[in-house]
Amino acid sequence: MTKFLKPEARRNGIVTQEMSDELLVYDLESNKAHCLNSTASFVWRNCDGENTVDDIRAEFEQKTGQTVSEEIIVLAFEQLHSTELILSSGNVPASGISRRELLKKAGFAAAVALPLVSSLAVPSNVFASLSGSPSGSPCTSPVECSSGVCVPGTPPFCA
Amino acid sequence: MNYEINTFGFTSFGVSVHVHTESAGDSLRLKNRLSELFKQNIEDSAETEPDFQFAIKRTADEVGLFKNGEHVVSGKANDQFMNFAETRIRLAVAEHAVRHVFVHAGVVSYRGRGIVIPGMSHSGKTTLVKFLLERGAEYLSDEYAVVNENGMLVPFPKPLSIREDETDSLQTNRRVEDLGGTIAEGPVIPTLVLFTSFNRGAAWKPERLTGGSGVLKLLEHTLPIRKSPRLSLSVLNRLADNAVFYESFRPEASNSAKKVIDLLETHLT
Numbered sequence: 001m002t003k004f005l006k007p008e009a010r011r012n013g014i015v016t017q018e019m020s021d022e023l024l025v026y027d028l029e030s031n032k033a034h035c036l037n038s039t040a041s042f043v044w045r046n047c048d049g050e051n052t053v054d055d056i057r058a059e060f061e062q063k064t065g066q067t068v069s070e071e072i073i074v075l076a077f078e079q080l081h082s083t084e085l086i087l088s089s090g091n092v093p094a095s096g097i098s099r100r101e102l103l104k105k106a107g108f109a110a111a112v113a114l115p116l117v118s119s120l121a122v123p124s125n126v127f128a129s130l131s132g133s134p135s136g137s138p139c140t141s142p143v144e145c146s147s148g149v150c151v152p153g154t155p156p157f158c159a
Numbered sequence: 160m161n162y163e164i165n166t167f168g169f170t171s172f173g174v175s176v177h178v179h180t181e182s183a184g185d186s187l188r189l190k191n192r193l194s195e196l197f198k199q200n201i202e203d204s205a206e207t208e209p210d211f212q213f214a215i216k217r218t219a220d221e222v223g224l225f226k227n228g229e230h231v232v233s234g235k236a237n238d239q240f241m242n243f244a245e246t247r248i249r250l251a252v253a254e255h256a257v258r259h260v261f262v263h264a265g266v267v268s269y270r271g272r273g274i275v276i277p278g279m280s281h282s283g284k285t286t287l288v289k290f291l292l293e294r295g296a297e298y299l300s301d302e303y304a305v306v307n308e309n310g311m312l313v314p315f316p317k318p319l320s321i322r323e324d325e326t327d328s329l330q331t332n333r334r335v336e337d338l339g340g341t342i343a344e345g346p347v348i349p350t351l352v353l354f355t356s357f358n359r360g361a362a363w364k365p366e367r368l369t370g371g372s373g374v375l376k377l378l379e380h381t382l383p384i385r386k387s388p389r390l391s392l393s394v395l396n397r398l399a400d401n402a403v404f405y406e407s408f409r410p411e412a413s414n415s416a417k418k419v420i421d422l423l424e425t426h427l428t
Contacts, residue, residue, distance in 0.1 A: 019371045035371040037369075120375050120376070146280055
């Protein structure tokens with residue numbers, strides 16, 4: 001089944017930044033940032049809507065010089081799909097295996113890095129990082145609070 | 160009651176700001192403090208159309224801060240209010256700076272190499288900065304790491320907002336010279352980015368992060384990330400060309416400062 005799937009990477013609404021062997025992706029719509037390791041970024045780049053899972057696996061084997069199981073590629077798809085970096089049209093194959101299980105199966109000395117997509121939601125509230133008491137702190141005046149808002153209460157607290 | 164309007168303006172990091180006050184004393188104080196802070200990156204701009212207009216207006220028993228005509232906060236006319244107003248003026252510059260990216264962090268230079276300690280308010284970074292200064296580091300900032308488009312650190316030497324102990328919510332502003340420290344000459348090469356926070360009884364156990372993971376964590380503290388994601392990512396990538404990233408809980412800052420310097424020195428060539 002997976003041999004015929006041709007996943008397509010999302011190219012709109014994102015900003016990318018190449019690093020040495022990682023890729024940073026900022027999602028303009030969700031304001032989430034993602035770091036793709038070398039394996040995940042290779043898979044993502046090769047998701048062009050034309051390459052099948054098998055095509056990507058073959059390319060990756062050629063690049064690394066190592067035999068690569070289809071599960072590794074599909075695990076990358078799962079992570080990329082869950083972070084909305086792969087378009088949702090069509091089915092994304094399920095590897096049926098967790099990253100931990102795959103690591104155990106491949107051994108800790110796996111020749112290729114298992115795919116990893118790390119994500120972070122960028123805070124919307126810049127005031128959270130300002131000097132001044134953080135949200136929830138007791139206050140007597142708005143200027144004590146980084147938000148500038150001291151909510152009346154018993155006792156008053158910073159918004 | 161009529162008050163005379165005092166206005167001054169400046170442009171710093173490409174952001175033009177006008178400040179209007181109804182008290183000559185307030186105007187002078189803000190102007191002096193902001194001039195000192197932005198002296199390496201400031202020029203008068205009272206004549207141009209500013210990006211931001213701040214106004215401090217007095218009523219019978221309170222003062223109010225307005226930004227571009229919108230009310231921000233009101234309070235008693237005291238030092239705390241003026242500190243708040245300054246913070247918001249600095250924030251306007253930090254969020255909209257041109258060709259520079261502001262990251263909420265403490266920053267020092269040791270042997271000419273930058274140590275960046277990202278963190279939210281109350282994470283203990285100013286306390287750690289203070290102890291690093293006592294060990295011979297030079298001061299860049301306890302509020303913002305300012306990264307230029309070449310990935311280098313530019314000083315932003317506001318007075319340190321010192322808490323008497325790591326759990327105290329009250330702060331006093333202390334000039335670095337009064338603490339026996341000196342301000343670094345910029346730009347400075349960033350060498351160590353350390354994600355750390357005070358955790359009583361915690362063991363110092365720094366774990367190295369990849370460049371990508373380090374920059375990802377930095378984005379949480381990067382002020383213009385939503386407004387300027389492309390600039391933010393590009394500049395922080397340049398920073399990552401020179402810096403290593405670590406994370407660790409730390410015990411009291413007095414015991415941590417030497418460990419931080421030792422960690423930096425393992426990466427000095």
